[in-house]
Amino acid sequence: MGDRASATLADKVRLAVRAQRIDPVAETGEVQRIAREVVREHDQRSLTGSVSALSEPEVEVERLVADVSGLGPLQPFLDDQTVEEIWINDPARVFVARNGTHELTSVMLTTEQVRELVERMLSTSGRRLDLSTPFVDAMLPGGHRLHVVLEGISRGFAAVNIRKFVAAAHTLDDLVGLGTLDQHAAHFLAASVRAGLNIVVSGGTQAGKTTLLNCLASAIPGSQRLISLEEVYELQCRVPDWVSLQTRQAGLEGTGEVTLRDLVKEALRMRPSRLIIGEVRAAECLDLLLALNAGLPGMASIHASSARQALVKMCTLPLLAGENIGSRFVVPTVASSVDLVVHTGMDPDGRRGVREVVAVTGRVENDTIETEPVFVRRDGRLERAGGIPARRDAFVQAGIDLDELLGTDAWAAS
Incomplete structure (x- = not known):
């Protein structure tokens, strides 16, 4: 036809x-x-x-x-569970990613079709795209994340990315089944969440940070109240008492914007037992640190190439909050506020896996935060290293024997 x-x-x-x-x-x-x-x-x-x-x-x-x-010609890719992401460089070049590798599809669109698809996707999001706001992040009805760069900023045509949320794992045990985690590390992380440790998940783009954050949140005790804060709704936590907040663009008059910094301040008025920031990118890192330093357990994700670089970045981002914020305040605050850094990555073949779990000792030497590796990946397995979380008291209060959990005695004997 x-x-x-x-x-x-x-x-x-x-x-x-x-x-x-x-x-x-x-x-x-x-x-x-x-x-x-x-x-x-x-x-x-x-x-x-x-x-x-x-x-x-x-x-x-x-x-x-x-x-x-x-979404017309793109709908088959949204329905295909093997497709992780879809993007349009120009109407005649539509790509998809499968298992971490990308491929050019045979789909040929027109400029008008791309414009209509973008309008349709944004129609249910409450977000807009125009000359004054040439970028947009939005959530599609199926839970997928849309990012568009308007023509003029993007050369020739609008650049469109649809990052699908393929929920392959909901718990830490699910990650063990996928090979992302090993059982020992999964038990330790679940216990760390129950004990109220502050955890930062780091990794590159598409490394599985959001999925790992979701799975960590599944270990939060059901009696606690969770408030999550995101630029665009992505987290899908399974905590009974959970409120999810997202940012908002400024309106046509330039007013009404709600930032992550605003959300952190409001969340603290909502009687949270836990706080999660989907991803820290800028000055909201300061507000997160202040909340954690005040004793509110929390988690966040951050773009970084290693656990060490994640801590360096967390010491840098708060400086964006203003000239009166200096490293002499930020570095020791990070050292005392963050307990664990879980770094995840993706292999060239597209397999995602936790690379290291690092404990922050709380000590600072020459402006460098000291850390101890708790688990490191060797020969494809996440193996126990010698590090131990500094906050033993948190495990004791939660009724968890940390030495038994980590096999500290056996490690010391070896």
Whole structure:
């Protein structure tokens, strides 16, 4: 069936959807019903020879639903569980990533199609894209993250990225099954969360930081109240008492912006037992440190190439908060506020795994925060190293025998 005929059928479905006041995103089943009726009517007309017959009516129904309710030519990639990310460099160059490697697809779009897809994706997000706001981060209804750079900032065409949230793991035990963690390290991290240690998850782009943060949050005791703060909703915690907050862009008048720094301050008024920041990128790192230093257990993720670099970055970002913030205050605050750094990475073959778990001793020597490796990856396995978390009292209060948990006696004997 030709593209023109397919477009005609799609127009009929859209008209029927509007006439019946159906929300195409929320009522996909109704859109499918209308698409079947339109295809059935077309098949009946084909018997008279007035239109060409459909070779695969069911395939055409799926395509119509994707055009009206979904993302048209991109919808098959969203439905494909092996696809991790989709991006458009220009309408004729659409890429996808599978298992950490990317490939050019055969999809060919037009500039108008890309513009329509972006508008459709943003329509449910409450976020906007225009000359005054040429970048946008938004969450799609399926939980996927959208990032768009407007043409003019991006050369020639708008640059579009859709990072899919493929929930392959919800708990630390799930990560063990995937080979991301080893069982011993998983037990230690779960106990550390229960004990209220402050944990930073570090890694590069697509290294699995958000998934690891979700799995760590699954170990939070159900009696505690969790407040999570993000630029765009990505965390999917399974804590019964959980409130999720996200930032907001400024309106057309330039007012109404809500930043991560604002959210940290508001979260502290909401009686949290735990605080999670999806990712610290700028001055909100200072507000997080102040909250942790005051005794509120928390977690966060940060872009870094190693656990050591994560701590260096956490000592640098607070300086963006103002000229009155100096390293003489920040470095010891980081040393006393962060207990563990869990660094995750991705192999060239696309396999994700925790590279190291590092304990922060609380000591600072020549402006360098001292650390001890608790687990390190050797020969594909996350093995026990000699480090021990500094806050033994937290484990004692939680009823956890740290020496038994880590096998400290056996380690010392060896």
